[in-house]
Amino acid sequence: MFLSTIGYFCWYIAAKSEETVDSSYNARLDTFSQRVVRGEIRGKNGEVLARTVEDAKGEETREYPYSNLFAHVVGYSDAGTTGLEASANSYLLATHVSLLDQVSNEAAEIKNPGDSVVTTLDPALQQLACDALGDYNGACVILEPDTGKILAMVSKPDYNPNTVAEDWESLISEENTGANLLNRATQGLYPPGSTFKLLTALEYIRENPADWQDYRYECGGTMEYGDAVMSCYEGHVHGGLDLRLSLANSCNTSFATIGQTLDLDSFHALCESFLFNKELPLPAGMEYRQSSFVLDGTSGLAERVQTAIGQGKTMISPMHNAMIVSSIANGGILMSPYLVERVESADGKVVKQFMPESAGRLLSVAESETLTNFMVAVVNEGTSPSLRSDSYQVAGKTGSAEFNSNKEDSHAWFVGFAPAEDPKIVVSIIYENGGTGGSVATKGAKKIFEGYFSR
Amino acid sequence: MTNIGIQAAKYIMLVLIGLYTMSTYHYLRMKTHKRRNQACGMQLFCMFALHLTGYLAIILYTNERSMIYFYGAQVVFFILYLVLFRVFYKKASRLLLNNTCMLLAVSFIMLTRLGPERAVRHFVITAAAAAVAMAVPVIVRRMRYLWRFCWIYAGIGLLALSVILVFSTVSGGAHLSFDIGGLFSLQPSEFVKITFVFFVASMFQTSLSFKRVFVTTAVAALHVLILVASKDLGAALIYFIAYLLMLFVATRSYFYLLGGAAAGSLASVLAYKVFAHVRVRVQVWQDPWMDATGDGWQILQSLFAIGSGGFLGTGLYQGMPEVIPVVRSDFIFAAIAEEFGGIFAIALLLICLSCLLQFLWISTWMDGMFYKIIAFGLAAVYGAQVFLNVGGVIKFIPSTGITLPFVSHGGSSIMSTFIMFGIIQGLYILKQDEVDRIEQEEKLERRRQALYEKRYETGAAGPGKSGKRRRRDPSGRRADQDR
Numbered sequence: 001m002f003l004s005t006i007g008y009f010c011w012y013i014a015a016k017s018e019e020t021v022d023s024s025y026n027a028r029l030d031t032f033s034q035r036v037v038r039g040e041i042r043g044k045n046g047e048v049l050a051r052t053v054e055d056a057k058g059e060e061t062r063e064y065p066y067s068n069l070f071a072h073v074v075g076y077s078d079a080g081t082t083g084l085e086a087s088a089n090s091y092l093l094a095t096h097v098s099l100l101d102q103v104s105n106e107a108a109e110i111k112n113p114g115d116s117v118v119t120t121l122d123p124a125l126q127q128l129a130c131d132a133l134g135d136y137n138g139a140c141v142i143l144e145p146d147t148g149k150i151l152a153m154v155s156k157p158d159y160n161p162n163t164v165a166e167d168w169e170s171l172i173s174e175e176n177t178g179a180n181l182l183n184r185a186t187q188g189l190y191p192p193g194s195t196f197k198l199l200t201a202l203e204y205i206r207e208n209p210a211d212w213q214d215y216r217y218e219c220g221g222t223m224e225y226g227d228a229v230m231s232c233y234e235g236h237v238h239g240g241l242d243l244r245l246s247l248a249n250s251c252n253t254s255f256a257t258i259g260q261t262l263d264l265d266s267f268h269a270l271c272e273s274f275l276f277n278k279e280l281p282l283p284a285g286m287e288y289r290q291s292s293f294v295l296d297g298t299s300g301l302a303e304r305v306q307t308a309i310g311q312g313k314t315m316i317s318p319m320h321n322a323m324i325v326s327s328i329a330n331g332g333i334l335m336s337p338y339l340v341e342r343v344e345s346a347d348g349k350v351v352k353q354f355m356p357e358s359a360g361r362l363l364s365v366a367e368s369e370t371l372t373n374f375m376v377a378v379v380n381e382g383t384s385p386s387l388r389s390d391s392y393q394v395a396g397k398t399g400s401a402e403f404n405s406n407k408e409d410s411h412a413w414f415v416g417f418a419p420a421e422d423p424k425i426v427v428s429i430i431y432e433n434g435g436t437g438g439s440v441a442t443k444g445a446k447k448i449f450e451g452y453f454s455r
Numbered sequence: 456m457t458n459i460g461i462q463a464a465k466y467i468m469l470v471l472i473g474l475y476t477m478s479t480y481h482y483l484r485m486k487t488h489k490r491r492n493q494a495c496g497m498q499l500f501c502m503f504a505l506h507l508t509g510y511l512a513i514i515l516y517t518n519e520r521s522m523i524y525f526y527g528a529q530v531v532f533f534i535l536y537l538v539l540f541r542v543f544y545k546k547a548s549r550l551l552l553n554n555t556c557m558l559l560a561v562s563f564i565m566l567t568r569l570g571p572e573r574a575v576r577h578f579v580i581t582a583a584a585a586a587v588a589m590a591v592p593v594i595v596r597r598m599r600y601l602w603r604f605c606w607i608y609a610g611i612g613l614l615a616l617s618v619i620l621v622f623s624t625v626s627g628g629a630h631l632s633f634d635i636g637g638l639f640s641l642q643p644s645e646f647v648k649i650t651f652v653f654f655v656a657s658m659f660q661t662s663l664s665f666k667r668v669f670v671t672t673a674v675a676a677l678h679v680l681i682l683v684a685s686k687d688l689g690a691a692l693i694y695f696i697a698y699l700l701m702l703f704v705a706t707r708s709y710f711y712l713l714g715g716a717a718a719g720s721l722a723s724v725l726a727y728k729v730f731a732h733v734r735v736r737v738q739v740w741q742d743p744w745m746d747a748t749g750d751g752w753q754i755l756q757s758l759f760a761i762g763s764g765g766f767l768g769t770g771l772y773q774g775m776p777e778v779i780p781v782v783r784s785d786f787i788f789a790a791i792a793e794e795f796g797g798i799f800a801i802a803l804l805l806i807c808l809s810c811l812l813q814f815l816w817i818s819t820w821m822d823g824m825f826y827k828i829i830a831f832g833l834a835a836v837y838g839a840q841v842f843l844n845v846g847g848v849i850k851f852i853p854s855t856g857i858t859l860p861f862v863s864h865g866g867s868s869i870m871s872t873f874i875m876f877g878i879i880q881g882l883y884i885l886k887q888d889e890v891d892r893i894e895q896e897e898k899l900e901r902r903r904q905a906l907y908e909k910r911y912e913t914g915a916a917g918p919g920k921s922g923k924r925r926r927r928d929p930s931g932r933r934a935d936q937d938r
Contacts, residue, residue: 001842002808006801008851009761013797017762025747026759028775106458 019284021090032093038062039092039114041074041084043123044151044341049074050085050161064161069126072183073153073339076161079168083183087285088117088340091352096345113346120149120341128451129154129429132444137432138411139184141322142448145423147356148326148335153319155184186288189315190430193399194250195413196310198324198371199274201247202363203267204258205370215243215258223253225305230256233400247374248382250398252309259308260301268296271314274324274362281336281359282319291316311402322428324362325415328375329395329423332368334359376420384442387416392453395420398441401430409433414441418449425452457515458770464512465770468505469799475501475557476802479809482550495549502557503533509564512771522567525575529563532582544592546887547880554810555876558861561803565791566864568771569783573864580866588873595881596888602825605657609674612650615643616681642867644682644690649874651678651694652701652832659705660825668706672698688726688733689843689855695719697835704831705824740853753780757848760793761800768796783864785856788848803862807841810876814838817882822889826882833875 021028037060041050049070052060062077062085064070075083085092095102095112105112122142129140129152142152157178159171171180182188205212219238222231230252232238238251246254272278276293292315295307306312319337327334336359343352363371375395379387387394396416403411412434417423427445434440475498482494510526533556540552559581566574595601658671675698682691699715702708726733735750743751743758756779763774776782776790792800814834821827840857847854858868860875 001838002804002811005842005846005849005851006804009792009797009801009804009845009849012758012849013761013764013766017758017765020755020758021762023747023755023759025752025755026763027778028759028763103459107456 018090035111036093036095036114037111038077039346040116041088041092042116042118043121044119045122046118047123049119049121049123062161066123066126067160067162068158069123069130069154070121071158071161072155072185073121073150074161076164078161078165082181082287084117084119084339087283088343091115091117091340091343094351096349096351097347101347115351116344116346118341118344119339120144120151121153121339122151124455125425125448125452126152126154128152128448129427130156132429132447133431134444136434136440137178137184138430138434139188139318140427140429140444140448141185141319142428143322143326143337143426145326145329145417145426146335148337148359149341149356150337150339151425153183153185155182155188183287184318184430186282186286186317186319188430189289189291189317190411190413191312191401191403192310192314192316192321193401193411193413194252194310195321195397195399195415196314196316197247197250197255197308197399198328198375198397199271200255200258200262200267200308200310201243201374202367202371203262203270204243205367206270207261207263207266212243215246217241217246217251217254217257219249219251219253221253223256225256225260226301228302230305230309244374244377245381247397248377250378250383255309256305259304262304262308264295264299264304265297268293271295274327275320276314276316280320280323281334281357283336283338283340286339288319289317291320310399318428318430321413321415322426325397325417325428326426327362328368328371329417329426330368331365332363333361372420375416379416384414386439386442387446387449389449389453392418392449393420394418394445394449395423396427396442396445398439400435410435412439412441414445416445418453425449458773460515461512461770461773464508464515465768465794465796467508469767469796471501471505471508472557472561472795472799472802472806475505476805476809479550479554479806483812491549495553498550498553498557499537502553502560503530505557506530506533506560506564509560509771510567513564513567516772517571519571522571525567525571525578529560529578532578532585533560536585539589543589544880544884546884546891547592548813548883551810551813551876551880551883554806554813555861557806558803561791561795562787562862562864564771565787565794565862566783568794569777569790573783577864577866577869581869584866584870584873588870588877591874591877592881592884595878596884601653602657602660605654605660608650608654608657612647612654612678613674613681615647616678616685619643620681620685642865644685644687645867645871646874647678648690648694648697648836649833649871649878651675652697652829652836655698655701655832656825656828659701659828660823663706668702668711672702683726686730686732688730689857692843692855693836693839693857695722696839697832700835701828701832704818705828736853736855740850743850753786754850754854756780757786757789758850760789761797761849764793764796766797768792768794768799770794784858784868785844785854785863786848787863788845788859791862792849804841804845807837807860811838811841814879817879817886820886821882826885830879830882833879837875 038052040048043049048065050062050064053063054060064074073083075081075085077085081089092114094115096115097112102112125142129142133140133154133156137156139155140152143149144151157180159167159180170176218240219232221235221237222229232252233250238249241249241251241254271293276291278290280288282288294313295303303312307314323334323337336357338354340354342350342354345351372395375397376393378384378397379394383398384396387396394416396414399413400410401413403409412431415428417426427448429441429444431440478494478498482491485491485494510522514522537552537556540547563574563578566577655671655675658667679691679694682694699712702715703712727737738745739750739754743754745751747755760774760776760779763769771794774793776793779786779789782790788800791803811834814830814837818827818830818834821830837860840860843855844857844859846852858865860868860872
């Protein structure tokens with residue numbers, strides 16, 4: 001019993017204490033800053049995203065050279081702490097300069113410099129994502145599928161972390177309906193719209209492993225179910241389709257028909273294996289909201305049909321959608337997204353290095369190839385011809401998420417990756433009120449891919 | 456500059472307690488008296504050096520002259536205690552004595568850092584308790600008829616516990632103590648655990664019939680039930696564990712052990728259902744974040760403290776252990792882990808384990824059932840207390856709110872721990888007496904034998920070695936004779 005106590009004690013100190021100690025209920029963190037100058041937060045190539053500067057009087061202020069660009073992901077530390085400033089707090093306030101320097105600083109009564117956090121963030125890509133969103137409210141997440149590195153994470157509207165303390169009243173006032181402080185990339189939940197058809201298609205494939213390729217549907221543009229009518233986008237009549245072309249053309253009536261055949265409990269299980277209603281494997285301290293999928297065996301016909309095409313009660317965050325697509329891009333294995341590449345002492349020694357971690361296999365290699373194939377068809381034969389390019393092949397899926405009964409009011413989604421044969425980046429982008437059909441989103445994604453591959 | 460001194464002190468203390476701990480375990484493997492004495496000398500050096508280093512750091516930080524006097528008083532106390540104990544009890548276990556001083560030294564340093572005023576008060580009480588408890592071994596050694604008072608033990612125990620239940624001051628949701636003249640508050644459950652062990656031992660001394668076991672169990676259960684009714688669940692748990700283990704050692708019956716364990720589990724489930732504050736403790740253990748600013752506050756602050764300290768600690772005054780509620784008594788282990796470091800805390804635990812091993816060793820060593828069970832019962836009480844305290848502080852098990860013997864602040868706890876250790880020392884001396892007597896007898900026997908052989912040098916074989924019969928301790932009837 002004594003030995004197990006000692007064992008537990010060591011385990012706690014070695015493995016568990018870091019995340020526990022890093023809590024706003026821990027009054028010690030405030031006192032660390034009296035001995036240590038808060039370290040820097042850097043981009044992947046060493047660009048300074050946040051630093052502490054001291055003026056002539058010895059007053060410290062936190063500076064964010066990129067102003068609004070990294071507002072949500074890096075966060076702020078002047079009015080409470082958020083983002084990385086909060087989750088990496090204990091790294092920033094620890095010091096690993098050599099013992100000799102520490103002693104001499106101590107003797108000279110100079111504060112020791114805190115460790116720097118080097119992130120996976122790519123400022124150029126962050127800027128591209130920000131430009132792509134333009135004046136829209138919304139969010140964009142860019143991941144590296146084979147590692148899980150978060151290369152960019154933008155949420156709009158944003159705020160200036162340099163002046164957040166002064167702007168605080170207006171940011172939280174009731175007139176401000178934009179919720180600038182909310183990180184929509186992880187905390188915003190939206191209906192997935194047609195991007196969800198990827199999972200509907202996957203469920204159909206799993207339920208019909210032998211003959212899904214024989215699936216045929218004759219699209220007449222509309223379809224009746226119960227006493228309601230489902231129609232395809234802008235009343236398009238897609239004609240004869242198999243599963244691949246149903247997805248490429250995002251044919252609502254075809255997917256509504258599929259939805260009626262699915263075993264709903266198994267569909268529910270599939271969505272939960274894709275982390276709906278579940279905790280996401282995100283870095284400790286990153287705030288997010290869980291996605292939800294409520295459809296099961298007890299649901300009615302209307303809900304079935306709506307859910308199959310990504311409407312209904314299903315809700316997802318842009319980050320989660322990026323993770324699903326990232327697992328498709330990575331041959332079925334989801335890499336846990338991460339933001340901190342390493343922690344360095346002020347004199348450049350690596351204190352802690354973070355490694356990519358698998359969060360498990362979500363789909364088989366064959367399934368990921370099939371879905372990639374479908375997503376290539378979206379670009380080459382389907383709804384998103386504008387993404388075609390000679391220098392790289394995009395695989396993607398658009399979506400429009402209706403958030404009220406008015407068909408015109410919808411959010412525009414794009415999720416996808418490129419190059420399809422050897423994916424380098426996964427993009428998940430949503431434009432609030434971006435209109436139907438996802439053309440805004442496709443244009444935005446085009447900007448990002450063009451920018452990325454022309455470097 | 457201050458900080459450098461404190462950091463240096465931290466490392467020195469780590470090394471010293473490490474050396475000390477290694478020495479206590481090394482000691483057990485030593486054979487000769489000379490080497491053992493050397494080891495004890497080395498332990499005392501480590502202890503005094505650690506005590507000095509700790510107080511130098513305190514003096515450096517506080518810059519108060521009074522601390523020097525306080526330190527001096529403690530050194531005088533330690534020297535007097537060690538010398539007097541050795542003078543009165545030549546045969547006492549030096550290892551146990553050293554461990555006592557080491558645990559007290561660590562406790563004094565930490566309590567002074569947490570608040571000098573209360574530390575002084577605690578020191579005075581400790582010194583008084585040490586003086587009073589000095590008489591305990593002689594009582595154990597001389598009064599061979601202690602096993603006859605079984606119902607007196609039960610009477611005192613039950614009375615004291617009932618009094619507390621009826622007239623008591625409530626602390627932390629439980630009836631624990633009563634005030635005497637507004638000066639002292641006495642916590643009877645700390646003392647009753649000793650009478651409890653004596654009661655059980657004396658009951659099992661005379662007989663192990665089913666009826667006897669049944670009656671003993673009923674009275675033991677009454678103790679536990681009164682404690683449960685006073686909501687002192689930590690103590691109730693200790694009594695229960697100690698009784699179960701004593702019963703098992705006395706009877707060697709797995710039936711009793713497993714049956715008791717099953718009854719205990721059932722009782723805990725019941726306690727969970729009936730008592731709201733048990734539920735709170737369990738919930739807080741499972742997820743302290745759920746009510747981080749309320750019920751989870753204490754354990755979270757403790758975890759913050761331990762986590763911030765890491766393996767090496769922050770150094771004296773560099774942490775914030777004072778934000779943990781009741782850090783002086785129940786949560787002092789967290790304060791030690793934070794400022795002295797995880798390694799130091801582990802060494803401290805190993806010193807406690809070394810005490811426990813001594814207890815157990817003496818238990819197996821004693822011949823009489825009464826003494827065997829007393830030693831074992833006290834070992835169980837001590838072991839359970841350390842485990843429940845430390846386990847609770849580090850969130851290994853739900854927190855039960857009990858003190859860490861010799862380290863925590865609290866007069867009753869210190870006094871009862873001194874008595875427990877005194878009893879064990881008494882038993883140790885008793886055994887040493889016996890060993891000496893046997894050696895004496897053997898010496899006599901050999902001399903007689905030599906004379907005998909000389910007288911009948913004709914070659915006829917004498918009565919030989921059959922005459923070499925050892926006399927047993929009068930009160931210590933052997934266990935197997937009772938069955």
